[in-house]
Amino acid sequence: MAQGNEGRPKILIVDDDPTIIELLDDRLSAAGFKIVAAFDAIQAVAVAHKEGPDLVILDVMLPGGSAFTVLERLRTASPTALIPVIAVSGLGADEIVERLPRDQVEAADEQIAHFAQKPLDFDDLIAKIHEILAG
Amino acid sequence: MTYRAKLIIAICAVSVLTLAALMINRMLLVEEILFERAQTRLVSAGGVFSREIIDDLVQDRIERVRDALGFLASQKRISLALIYDQNGIVRSASDERFVGLPVPYHDGQQRLGDEQVLIQSFPLLDHDVSFGTLQLALSLEQMHRDLVVLFIWSAVLSVLMLVFIIGVSWKLSGRLLKPLEAMRQAAEGIARGDFSREILVQSQDVIGALGRSFNHMAHELDDMTRHLQERIDEATAKLAAANALLTEKKQELERGNRRLVELDRMKTEFLSIVSHDLRNPLTAVIGLADSMQRMPLSEEKRMHYLDMIKSEGVRMTDIIEAYLDITKIESGGIRLLKKLTDVAKLCADSVRAIKMTSGVHVELDFPESMPTVKVDPDRMRQVIVNIVDNAIKVSPPTGHVTVSGKALPDAVQISVEDEGPGISPEERDRIFEKYYRSEDRHNVYKGRGLGLAIARGIIEMHGGKIWAEEGNNGGARMVLSLPRTEA
Numbered sequence: 001m002a003q004g005n006e007g008r009p010k011i012l013i014v015d016d017d018p019t020i021i022e023l024l025d026d027r028l029s030a031a032g033f034k035i036v037a038a039f040d041a042i043q044a045v046a047v048a049h050k051e052g053p054d055l056v057i058l059d060v061m062l063p064g065g066s067a068f069t070v071l072e073r074l075r076t077a078s079p080t081a082l083i084p085v086i087a088v089s090g091l092g093a094d095e096i097v098e099r100l101p102r103d104q105v106e107a108a109d110e111q112i113a114h115f116a117q118k119p120l121d122f123d124d125l126i127a128k129i130h131e132i133l134a135g
Numbered sequence: 136m137t138y139r140a141k142l143i144i145a146i147c148a149v150s151v152l153t154l155a156a157l158m159i160n161r162m163l164l165v166e167e168i169l170f171e172r173a174q175t176r177l178v179s180a181g182g183v184f185s186r187e188i189i190d191d192l193v194q195d196r197i198e199r200v201r202d203a204l205g206f207l208a209s210q211k212r213i214s215l216a217l218i219y220d221q222n223g224i225v226r227s228a229s230d231e232r233f234v235g236l237p238v239p240y241h242d243g244q245q246r247l248g249d250e251q252v253l254i255q256s257f258p259l260l261d262h263d264v265s266f267g268t269l270q271l272a273l274s275l276e277q278m279h280r281d282l283v284v285l286f287i288w289s290a291v292l293s294v295l296m297l298v299f300i301i302g303v304s305w306k307l308s309g310r311l312l313k314p315l316e317a318m319r320q321a322a323e324g325i326a327r328g329d330f331s332r333e334i335l336v337q338s339q340d341v342i343g344a345l346g347r348s349f350n351h352m353a354h355e356l357d358d359m360t361r362h363l364q365e366r367i368d369e370a371t372a373k374l375a376a377a378n379a380l381l382t383e384k385k386q387e388l389e390r391g392n393r394r395l396v397e398l399d400r401m402k403t404e405f406l407s408i409v410s411h412d413l414r415n416p417l418t419a420v421i422g423l424a425d426s427m428q429r430m431p432l433s434e435e436k437r438m439h440y441l442d443m444i445k446s447e448g449v450r451m452t453d454i455i456e457a458y459l460d461i462t463k464i465e466s467g468g469i470r471l472l473k474k475l476t477d478v479a480k481l482c483a484d485s486v487r488a489i490k491m492t493s494g495v496h497v498e499l500d501f502p503e504s505m506p507t508v509k510v511d512p513d514r515m516r517q518v519i520v521n522i523v524d525n526a527i528k529v530s531p532p533t534g535h536v537t538v539s540g541k542a543l544p545d546a547v548q549i550s551v552e553d554e555g556p557g558i559s560p561e562e563r564d565r566i567f568e569k570y571y572r573s574e575d576r577h578n579v580y581k582g583r584g585l586g587l588a589i590a591r592g593i594i595e596m597h598g599g600k601i602w603a604e605e606g607n608n609g610g611a612r613m614v615l616s617l618p619r620t621e622a
Contacts, residue, residue: 017415017419019416019419019447020415020419020422021419021441022443023418023419023422023426023443025421026426026430026436027422027426030430049387061365061411087615089411090410090411090412090414090415090418091407091410091411092415095411097408107196117414118414118415118417118418119414119417119421119422120418120422122422122425122426
């Protein structure tokens with residue numbers, strides 16, 4: 001298990017909605033995680049490189065490029081290539097798949113550790129994060 | 136066989152018969168004349184000779200009689216001369232074989248040896264005393280030869296005549312049949328659909344009448360055909376028009392069908408987008424309420440959470456309002472309540488209604504007297520608030536947003552200029568599309584991009600236009616143009 005500087009797992013939250021970020025920050029901090037945040041796709045990649053998070057919670061619909069462009073950029077650079085990603089969206093997984101080209105669907109399946117649909121159940125989410133970080 | 140040939144043959148037949156009849160008549164006539172002439176000659180010769188010979192008979196000079204008979208028989212055409220007595224016994228003859236024998240011939244035409252002769256008897260009388268009878272035979276061969284020559288000449292003349300008749304008939308029939316031939320050719324022309332031929336006829340006879348009838352018929356046919364062609368053209372044109380209409384209707388149906396399919400797709404898309412957009416604030420509201428229940432929070436934090444729950448609720452309401460608005464605009468369900476409105480005042484009111492959350496300064500720049508326009512003030516305020524709100528959001532925290540007005544001859548323009556990053560030329564039209572989501576990270580027209588789609592819908596319902604352009608200092612300028620109404 002990769003660990004952050006202070007022994008607490010670091011989680012990068014990418015969402016364009018500040019309320020969601022604040023809420024996730026409050027809940028996940030309380031659950032013992034260190035939180036960093038980004039509001040759009042480009043910022044997300046930059047923060048990931050700078051902070052080296054243990055896990056990314058990624059909103060699928062972002063300004064400045066979709067979650068899949070973020071995923072691609074994370075996977076193609078060696079420091080961020082192996083960071084597990086939890087995708088979050090107001091759309092269901094099926095609806096997202098419908099909007100994707102076929103070759104991207106398989107890539108997304110491999111590269112996304114978990115898919116969470118809004119409205120989020122925070123207890124489930126925290127449990128899932130622990131599970132993923134435990135390997 | 137051509138009609139002309141038949142005609143010529145008929146004329147020939149009639150000519151031959153006529154010529155033959157004429158020839159026969161002539162031959163008979165000439166034969167009769169020649170025969171009478173021969174008879175006259177024979178009678179005169181017999182009479183003269185009887186008187187010459189009677190003295191020798193009376194004196195019984197037999198030798199002289201015989202010589203005289205021989206002389207007579209040597210005369211041209213006289214074949215035989217003999218004298219017989221009352222008992223019919225030949226006494227003397229130019230041919231000695233007959234002497235002493237009964238008279239061999241009677242008067243009239245006879246064959247003598249191989250020649251045709253005319254035989255005539257003359258009584259030899261001296262003072263009523265008979266000295267026998269003189270019998271002469273006149274050869275008719277010459278007459279027959281003459282007749283043959285005459286026949287040949289007549290035949291030659293007849294043949295020449297026939298040739299002449301045929302020639303004249305050929306010429307004449309050609310001339311007489313010419314209109315008929317022309318009619319035949321014209322009829323063939325008509326059969327091929329050529330009605331232009333006119334037959335030249337001058338004669339007043341039946342052929343002339345036929346020619347004129349023919350011309351009339353051709354004219355009528357031409358007329359009829361032309362009308363027929365016109366009718367066909369007319370019907371074809373109508374058919375083409377009907378076909379075009381059908382094609383148009385079909386295309387219309389296809390367009391309608393595509394539109395329906397598109398609408399169906401949009402409806403599905405709409406539902407998924409609504410549910411998606413509501414899930415964000417729902418996540419916040421549920422999550423915040425859940426945190427308040429289960430987490431130890433400071434009083435300050437609890438108040439903050441409650442504020443957020445309230446504003447997320449407002450956001451959900453806004454989202455629902457926006458969807459209802461766009462749906463109404465698209466279905467034409469919005470009714471405008473137009474009033475004569477002071478645009479400058481409307482803009483000032485709109486700006487005042489915006490809750491200022493940053494240090495952006497909004498300036499109003501309107502000339503002293505702006506013409507009033509006839510608009511729905513509530514809807515127009517909604518548009519201006521939306522655009523100014525967007526301008527504030529993209530501007531830097533201490534930037535300026537300028538709302539200005541301009542009166543043009545036929546329109547009133549309201550411009551909202553910001554100091555934000557501007558909008559790329561490719562996106563200037565697209566930002567007004569429903570659900571358009573900019574890839575630009577600085578673009579605030581995110582949410583669902585419904586704000587500008589609604590703004591455009593409302594402005595267009597007023598007969599106006601809305602567009603984006605580059606501002607003076609790199610930002611964006613949104614321009615609303617509303618048609619001026621005559622006061």
